[in-house]
Amino acid sequence: MPRDMERFNAWRRARRAAGIDKRAYVSAENRRLVMAASGGGCSYCGSSDELQVDHVVSVRLGGNSEPDNLQVLCKSCNSRKNWRDAGW
């Protein structure tokens, strides 16, 4: 097995142990609610380009997948936010 694959599997096991995958899961119902509440636009810039449901407080930082902690972002705002959440 390639080294990277071993590291990936270790990371995946650690995530599962921390319950992160479970907290990251957004149900279809919550996704629908958040999309409906957004009015069809990104929470940051209002764009309707490739909208994605995002965790306001990232799961890695303790956020959950309840509607209170979800927002709709376009693809470019979401990727910018992900870099920031990762500390870059």
Ligand SMILES: [Zn+2]
């Ligand atoms: Zn945006």
